[in-house]
Amino acid sequence: MSEPLPDTSMTNLERKIHLQAAQKKAADAAKAEEIKDSDFRAILRDGHKLLEMSEKQFADELRVSHPRLNRWLHGKDLPHPVMRPGIAEWIAHKLSASARNK
Amino acid sequence: MTAVPNSFVFAQVPSTAAEDAFEFHRNFASKDSHIHPRIESEIVEFARSGHLFGVRRKNTNDFVGLCYVVQDSAESNWQLGGVTVTVQKQGIGELLVRFALAHTIVYGVLLQEGEWVQKIFASVRTDNHAPRRLLTSLGFEHSGTDVYSYEDAPAWMERNRKRGNIVFDVFTFTLDGLRHLATWFSERFDGTLHPSGAEAQIDLVGHNRIEHLTKALRHLAGELDS
Numbered sequence: 001m002s003e004p005l006p007d008t009s010m011t012n013l014e015r016k017i018h019l020q021a022a023q024k025k026a027a028d029a030a031k032a033e034e035i036k037d038s039d040f041r042a043i044l045r046d047g048h049k050l051l052e053m054s055e056k057q058f059a060d061e062l063r064v065s066h067p068r069l070n071r072w073l074h075g076k077d078l079p080h081p082v083m084r085p086g087i088a089e090w091i092a093h094k095l096s097a098s099a100r101n102k
Numbered sequence: 103m104t105a106v107p108n109s110f111v112f113a114q115v116p117s118t119a120a121e122d123a124f125e126f127h128r129n130f131a132s133k134d135s136h137i138h139p140r141i142e143s144e145i146v147e148f149a150r151s152g153h154l155f156g157v158r159r160k161n162t163n164d165f166v167g168l169c170y171v172v173q174d175s176a177e178s179n180w181q182l183g184g185v186t187v188t189v190q191k192q193g194i195g196e197l198l199v200r201f202a203l204a205h206t207i208v209y210g211v212l213l214q215e216g217e218w219v220q221k222i223f224a225s226v227r228t229d230n231h232a233p234r235r236l237l238t239s240l241g242f243e244h245s246g247t248d249v250y251s252y253e254d255a256p257a258w259m260e261r262n263r264k265r266g267n268i269v270f271d272v273f274t275f276t277l278d279g280l281r282h283l284a285t286w287f288s289e290r291f292d293g294t295l296h297p298s299g300a301e302a303q304i305d306l307v308g309h310n311r312i313e314h315l316t317k318a319l320r321h322l323a324g325e326l327d328s
Contacts, residue, residue: 030309063116064307065152068209076176077211079307082318086310093309 015050016099022046023095030089034081040088044073047091051098062090108298109160110194112201113305115168120149123156126165130186136230138183148172152209155202157187157194160303167198171206171222180206182224182275185233193295197302199240203275204283208318209307213280216326222275227268234273241279246272277326284323287316 010018026043029035035043048058059069071077079087115123124145131139140148148154148170157167167187173180182202187195203222206212212220225248226233248270293312295302304312 060116062308063114063305064209065114065150067151080208080318080321082321083208083307083310083314086306086314087308090308 019050019095019099022050023092023099026088026092026095030085030092032085035084035088036081037078040078040081040084041073041075043088043091044069047095048073051094061094062087108300109303110166110295110300111158111160111303111305112198113156113158114152114205114307115149115154115156117146117150119156120146120154122165123149123154123168126156126168126188127184127186130168130188131184134186136227136232137186140184153206155198155205157198160301167194169198169202171202173220177220179220180212180222182222185236192298192300196236196240197291197295199236200283200286201304203240203279204287204315204319205306207280207283207322208315213322213325216277216328218277224273225270226273227270234271237273240275241282242273242275243279244271245274248272280319281323281326284316284319287312287319291316 022043026047029039029043048055051058053061055069055073056066059066062069064072072079078084121142124140124142127137127140127145131137145154151172153172154168154170156165158165166189167185169182169185171180171182182199185195185199187198206222210220212218212222223245224233224237224242226237228247250268250270251266291302291312293302294300304315306312306315
């Protein structure tokens, strides 16, 4: 289940706590052999929101097309479960860098 | 570390490189009447939607190969096309097509319960013999023909219209092809091209590596036989 996401009124400290929690979740998932649909989608959505990028920016950085990312985020389809930990690892890495910069 | 000259990177073409990709495609298509000459906006759209695959020299970033796997709508079948390679006899075209097929299959949802829900096909004009051996060796099989009459021929076939009807053989990627693809990545691909021994680096989404692609293909192939 995805954590409630920070809103704009959050303090930097609160945002940093959210970032760290989402980073840990993504990093833990990245160690698994496969990631379930709902968990993967939650990691993707949290990453997208907490990194404060547009869908297009997020897609470009992840090096996936925007339409494909949009389908992943909104449940139309997903990559094969085996491919998901590598994507979770990338999100954990980006969240970690973002948390350090806060 | 400087990359050695004979190193190649296989990857999705990002939209930022679509202009270069289009130039590469245009140069090639202008010399080969069998290639469907795509306009720039089509190539840009293929790149933007993640369906354009390229091979570049690692040291210069120049394109040496390109292909696309595209669909008309979200539910339609996928068409492999535009396979163009300028460096011959190094196995680049073969690996490019294998990579494009594998990428399309593991990042999309083409199979359910061991059956294709969206197929991958390639259309080859009957007078174009070059790609047939490659397609059949990769697990495509002849599945029918498409005939375009003089009146119905799309504009890009203009230069062929004088010949009358234009007939395409349709080749469809098979479940056996998927099994072979999984086995090939698992047992044959060692990160180099054969016979040259040039490095073949495959770039994937996120922190995924070739091992993940191979494993996903093995899973999918395993589901066919379970």
